[in-house]
Amino acid sequence: MRNPLVLRKKQEIRERIWDLLEKSGAAAFPRPVFGRIPNFVGAESACRNLRESGEWAAAEVVKINPDAPQRPCREAALAEGKVVIMPTPRIREGFLLLDPRRVPRSAYREASTISGAFRWGVKVDPREMPQIDLVVIGSVAVNPRNGARLGKSHGYAELEWGIATALGKASESTPVATTVHELQLVEDDIPQEPFDLPVDLIATRTAVLRPSERRPKPRGILWEYVTDEMLSEIPLLSSLR
Numbered sequence: 001m002r003n004p005l006v007l008r009k010k011q012e013i014r015e016r017i018w019d020l021l022e023k024s025g026a027a028a029f030p031r032p033v034f035g036r037i038p039n040f041v042g043a044e045s046a047c048r049n050l051r052e053s054g055e056w057a058a059a060e061v062v063k064i065n066p067d068a069p070q071r072p073c074r075e076a077a078l079a080e081g082k083v084v085i086m087p088t089p090r091i092r093e094g095f096l097l098l099d100p101r102r103v104p105r106s107a108y109r110e111a112s113t114i115s116g117a118f119r120w121g122v123k124v125d126p127r128e129m130p131q132i133d134l135v136v137i138g139s140v141a142v143n144p145r146n147g148a149r150l151g152k153s154h155g156y157a158e159l160e161w162g163i164a165t166a167l168g169k170a171s172e173s174t175p176v177a178t179t180v181h182e183l184q185l186v187e188d189d190i191p192q193e194p195f196d197l198p199v200d201l202i203a204t205r206t207a208v209l210r211p212s213e214r215r216p217k218p219r220g221i222l223w224e225y226v227t228d229e230m231l232s233e234i235p236l237l238s239s240l241r
Contacts, residue, residue, distance in 0.1 A: 002225070006191040010150055013188055017141045026181050030068060037138030037152055039068035040181035042205035047072040047179055050136070050203035051080075055175040059133035061085065063164065065157060066114050067138040069179060075112035078103060085129060086117050087160050091234045095129065095160075096121035126163050126236070132170045135161065137199070139178045141186045147198035147211035148190040149178060158195045159230070162221035163240065172217050177201035185209075195222045 018034045021027040028039040040046075050056055050073065062077045063085040064070050077084045077100075084098040098121040103111045110116035137157040142149040151157050164170040176199045185204070192198075195218050202209040221240065231238050 002193065003191075006193065009191050011153065013186060013190060014140045014150055014153065017184055017186070020183050021181065024183060026183055028068075035152060037065070037067035037069065038140060038181075038184075040184075042181060043069040043179065044072045045205040046181070046203045047076055049205070049208050050177055050179055050201065051076055053177070053201055053203070053208050055134055055177065055201060061130045061132050062134045062136060063087070063132045063160070063170075064136040065138045065160075066117070070136055070138055071112050073136050073179065074098075074117075075109050078108040078111060079105075083130060084121075085124070085132060086121065087156065088118075089114060090154070091156055091159060091236060093123065094236045095124050095126055097124040097129070126167055126169065126240075129164070129167075129169050132164055132174055135164075135170060135174060135176045137176065137178050137197070139180050139184060139199075141184050141188070141190065142178055142180055142199060142202055143188065143190050143211070144185050144202055144209045145187075145211055145213055147200065147202070147214040148192050148196070149199055150190055155195065155225075155230075158197050158218070159221070159226075159234070159237070161197050162195065162218065163236070165218075166220040166240070172219070175200045176217070177203060179203045181205065193225075194218060195225050 027033045061083045064074050086096045103120045111120040139149040178199045198214045
């Protein structure tokens with residue numbers, strides 16, 4: 001059973017950041033950003049800074065979430081010859097693999113969109129995915145001191161991580177990064193539940209931050225937190241179970 005006080009605190013932080021992004025003019029299409037991994041003005045710059053990190057340079061296979069603010073990262077990865085693993089929205093159709101050798105260079109931008117990824121990518125059984133060298137996830141809020149983050153509340157990034165680590169495609173040593181606007185950086189002690197995934201790198205429009213007090217990453221799928229609704233919406237989970 002999840003603690004309702006923890007859930008309330010998490011949602012209060014999300015609502016505050018969504019509201020701040022909208023009122024400050026930092027929010028970008030699609031809007032409003034409430035209920036989403038928010039796209040933001042300067043997402044391309046944040047991705048550019050992430051690309052200057054050693055973790056990005058060393059990665060040959062990058063798993064990147066399908067949300068709008070990380071689209072530039074998907075395009076950049078393809079342009080640099082990296083294989084991109086993209087979870088389908090809500091993981092309903094599993095994972096797509098985008099191999100830049102099988103996508104015309106002129107189509108990299110299209111392939112970095114959700115519809116384009118379905119066109120140019122191939123569905124891949126997670127058991128057959130290549131080893132993941134870097135994970136890039138979206139966030140609503142993140143604490144730069146300890147790497148604690150909040151998504152939009154559905155837990156997809158955590159489920160994707162759970163699947164990858166359960167199958168040996170990622171591990172504690174696999175770096176996890178997020179790209180955010182500076183307004184998404186919070187000083188709050190974000191409550192962390194056992195399945196919550198902290199980040200190792202936070203790329204903003206101006207810098208790459210490395211939390212100094214990060215807790216260990218979870219490992220595997222924590223089935224006690226998987227609901228019947230999740231099982232019905234994500235056929236892959238039932239298959240793995």
